[in-house]
Amino acid sequence: MGKRIGILTGGGDCPGLNAVIRAAVKVGVERHGFEVFGIEDAFSGLIDLDYRSPNGNRWLTPRDVRDVLGRGGTLLGTSNRNDPFHFVTKDAEGRPVERDVSDLVVEHARAMRLDGLISIGGDGSMAISQRLLEKGLPIVGVPKTIDNDLGATDQTFGFDTAVGIATEALDRLRDTAESHDRVMLLEVMGRDAGFIALHAGMAGGADAILIPEIPYAIEPLVRMVQARAEAGQKYSLIVVSEGAKPLGGDVSALGRKPGEMVRLKGAAARVEAALEGRLDAEVRVTVLGHLQRGGVPSSFDRILASRFGRAAAELCAQDAWGRMVALRDGAIVSIPIADAVARPRRVDPKGDLLEAARALGTVFGDEPA
């Protein structure tokens, strides 16, 4: 008789999640005779076994995942706010109160007679998984971060799709920027790592790229816009990571008037305000936001996610609990979940890719005058 394996998706939505689930279910059921139990909304479905969201906790068969390979979102639902170690619920008077319900999660998994759990998620979900593992819950991890900021794997699924969406946005903005002689700013995801901005900026031919790894000054941007205008190109495209930071970290220094910046939300809005005071040209901001997370996953992401999902099922079959799948030099390997959490990935300011972008004339805000 086969194992009983639970599967859940945690953290922000990411193109390819359904492909992971599909592969794990198909390989688990068809190759290893598993029963696979779908847990709703990350750990919510393990905190409350009667948990109901659109579909509720439920058994998954290959038939249930038949049509999901190319679909965005996650058929299991997800959540950013259900850490069992810091679970927020309400007390008798309706006030929020934080509790540790991790024992309940382990207990519920046993009550369900789960032999193990496939946990698909980012930094946060992996840290939670590691702690649950230490409490005795057998877990296999699948890394998920649209920002590609995990050092343990060469690439994560979702990133390629997000870069494609941001590049398409740049293609569109270029048309309008050129027609109107404008400076267009595009804010993309990337709180701590600038990979989406760097890749989309290179693919979309951006004139400047601002990333968290390289604090920027405004003057190099001003000079770039002016130099282009003098050469007859009165428009410029600038990609801004949501985590891009001005040199010295002093955002108010960017404002036209003291104190003005505190009200501005968003990295691109700050750059806009700073540029508008220094340029004749019209400056406009577009924030891609949630548009980067949904939609049809790219071929690359579907394949990588399928390989991850299949490998996770194989790890379960081998009782390789505590391990996370990863891509290394083109092959799927597994590493301890504990190691994965420890190593963030960042853009290398001296790296080959960034050097190529500079050689092509892209400005990063750290250029000497």
Place this chain on the structure above:
Amino acid sequence: MGKRIGILTGGGDCPGLNAVIRAAVKVGVERHGFEVFGIEDAFSGLIDLDYRSPNGNRWLTPRDVRDVLGRGGTLLGTSNRNDPFHFVTKDAEGRPVERDVSDLVVEHARAMRLDGLISIGGDGSMAISQRLLEKGLPIVGVPKTIDNDLGATDQTFGFDTAVGIATEALDRLRDTAESHDRVMLLEVMGRDAGFIALHAGMAGGADAILIPEIPYAIEPLVRMVQARAEAGQKYSLIVVSEGAKPLGGDVSALGRKPGEMVRLKGAAARVEAALEGRLDAEVRVTVLGHLQRGGVPSSFDRILASRFGRAAAELCAQDAWGRMVALRDGAIVSIPIADAVARPRRVDPKGDLLEAARALGTVFGDEPA
């Protein structure tokens, strides 16, 4: 010897502008032996004959428009701020000063020995064109409004593309909204007319659509979100025209605290603030903005724009100055420019399309409790 015809594009960028230019140039040159002169950045190129933008004023041949049918933007550039009757320039001390340079425009057109002008633009450009016409400048008009808010023509190019982009955005947001149990608001173009919101909302299966023509209350939206959640669909999609207005026009009434709303920019941000106080669910806003104007025009828009451009060239050949091309019952006709300016188009709250949306369960914010 053929006529000399100037051509310019005015107002906001719009998918299909290049297709109009291409058709006018091809038909003008190849069928009627015209010389066609491309004028840069709307009327800028007629205010200053030496005007230089990326390409500058220049003669256009079929070769110059060979590859532009499927490209966004306008190869002639455009501008929203160069009304010759209220032209803003700077005085000796660099202070902005407004002048009427319309006589200069007429004079320059004569100096160029232009027999006529094809003016492609929206409300504003057509009003300017009418006044220049009255000053003796022979003009043929081509209507352009991405909002489709011109009563004189059944449809304008660019609208179909914008609706397609907004629908695709809804498709993406749906994946994430569903995965995260969120209420997602999408703000689209439409200052005075809600056509983009209505069409994209229907095509994208939005649960509510807020348009300028129907002032909304918050309560019907709250009830809709709650009814869906009770039926097991914990997410909702709401499309908001940038010109959507709350009932009574009192935006502060929407805020959780008095006076809070004054700082909020954007129609969707106001709805978000009002909903957040009344719902448990997470609410998120996405503003499509400039992404709606650029990009590859749809087949429909390329064809309509080509027909308009061709018809404009034919009107020039016939010396039918003062007329604007339009689509009526599937055929291309011409009407006086003066008439076109007078008749805006608005969504009919009792119309067939809106009734269909209501029948499908879409909420517009005016539903009785």
Place this chain on the structure above:
Amino acid sequence: MGKRIGILTGGGDCPGLNAVIRAAVKVGVERHGFEVFGIEDAFSGLIDLDYRSPNGNRWLTPRDVRDVLGRGGTLLGTSNRNDPFHFVTKDAEGRPVERDVSDLVVEHARAMRLDGLISIGGDGSMAISQRLLEKGLPIVGVPKTIDNDLGATDQTFGFDTAVGIATEALDRLRDTAESHDRVMLLEVMGRDAGFIALHAGMAGGADAILIPEIPYAIEPLVRMVQARAEAGQKYSLIVVSEGAKPLGGDVSALGRKPGEMVRLKGAAARVEAALEGRLDAEVRVTVLGHLQRGGVPSSFDRILASRFGRAAAELCAQDAWGRMVALRDGAIVSIPIADAVARPRRVDPKGDLLEAARALGTVFGDEPA
């Protein structure tokens, strides 16, 4: 207690079918309290009530159609070969034998206690529906033809999506044609009517368009290719309807050698063979085929299909049996099914659209030397 309504889709796949089903189910169930019964694979599910295809005959609720608005295909399945009046089955020895099972269909509908049937289909399905109607089965029709060749309605859903796919194909072929100095032929759908070819050809800037309504000679095509090459454009794009026919209907006249053509399948392959004998340039054929039928429906098609589906449900509520929904001058109307079958729609060779294409330089194969 509400009515019991059956619903089925017949004939070739067409983008928007799911949107019709969704609207009919939602409006039927939520507005009129219908029970809606989904019948599998066109009339197959009424010939055999135990019929099983992927999902089988089944009751449909709004939940079942929740996610299908933007999906290609039809969730009910379809078939081109299940005419109840000429139903092909096998005799005891396994030989095909044709029977009239129409009485069985009427009897089954009664056994199911269906108050009526929504039949979504093309010419063939509407003719069958009319005959079943005459046998006493209450039917409401929804027209479906991707070719847009039905005179009773100004437009059908699916057409806009097919044109978009064909236009995108032309955009791609143009890149390669231009890089390689080739003549590229693209064969698109359209057995009797050339609308897809005409619209995609105009939107994609084709140099020649061959349609069933205008028999073509090869010489105008040869002259066009040569004139372009002399003017420095060594490539040409030609769109060919699958039903395009040479002048005189003599396909062998097109071959380089007598009799050669009989073996060639496809309208574009015949043109290729004829051109290759007369041109220096390389000629290449691409047949779009089934790629035109699947995929995400366009915004226009989703809206039109939704309006049709809603209107069909309303007709059922009004016992308006024997009528088919249609689009006329922007409004949804209903007409007798009998009338619909009688009037095909064809491209008007003297029409405004075709004249515009000619004015832009497009060749149709009937140009005098």
Place this chain on the structure above:
Amino acid sequence: MGKRIGILTGGGDCPGLNAVIRAAVKVGVERHGFEVFGIEDAFSGLIDLDYRSPNGNRWLTPRDVRDVLGRGGTLLGTSNRNDPFHFVTKDAEGRPVERDVSDLVVEHARAMRLDGLISIGGDGSMAISQRLLEKGLPIVGVPKTIDNDLGATDQTFGFDTAVGIATEALDRLRDTAESHDRVMLLEVMGRDAGFIALHAGMAGGADAILIPEIPYAIEPLVRMVQARAEAGQKYSLIVVSEGAKPLGGDVSALGRKPGEMVRLKGAAARVEAALEGRLDAEVRVTVLGHLQRGGVPSSFDRILASRFGRAAAELCAQDAWGRMVALRDGAIVSIPIADAVARPRRVDPKGDLLEAARALGTVFGDEPA
């Protein structure tokens, strides 16, 4: 004074070619002060210095490549038939005659005072480049193969775009296959290597994938289709490389009647014929053909192509003649052109990726009964 560098593109069209040219021109001119000379239609422009295609041989400035990053095709034109060592021209009577014009090419490059040449092309072009190099023409190579079949580099540009197009085609075919209970065959590029079929097949969820590296029998395909039908999925999707070969290489063995197959063009048509005799289901073939080569390059391909183009310019600056750029473990390196030609890349039938596809249930035609 800077170097004079020629640049040309050879072989089949491939998405990303323009991005290579753009990067080489920008980096060459702006960083190294090169004069860059664009040579038309592969070696044609060096065989005949007055060569004229759409644009003709010409100097290229950053302005000329401003807008090409996201465009398909190659602005320099290309050709598959201009090998200078076997150049086909016509004799006095118009009969084709082959000559070696390689000395002319070297001589012309000297007459142009070119310091070196950037040759972008596939196997064939690299072999020619190596021989010209041996004749004293300084050349730097950039690998180009849409099939990704070059062992010297981990990936080539164009491949990701082609896989994306093929995956989108599968997504479309799935809708129709499922609606009609059909077996759909999609033929994709890949004469000697099955990478496009394998990747698109995995991303599109194909039920079988036939590649040149694994000769196939028909029986496993027949069993797969029948097993799916028995499990309620009456449709199947099969991807076929153009170079897929039946076991034993005996194509006639596939036909329903002896000798029938000889007339069938294409790998997928052969599979169709063989399947039709053995299955009840309808079988349909779609050949993607030229649609895979054109169109907007993906983000990945634009970035890789830009890095290649930049690296080629750097090699020229370093006088590193005889070397070709390549991608190895994420970094851009250079290797001798001679080595590159020698090592083809093939799908590893025991590799990780193929194993994953098998684990997911995909059939390759070599399964034991």
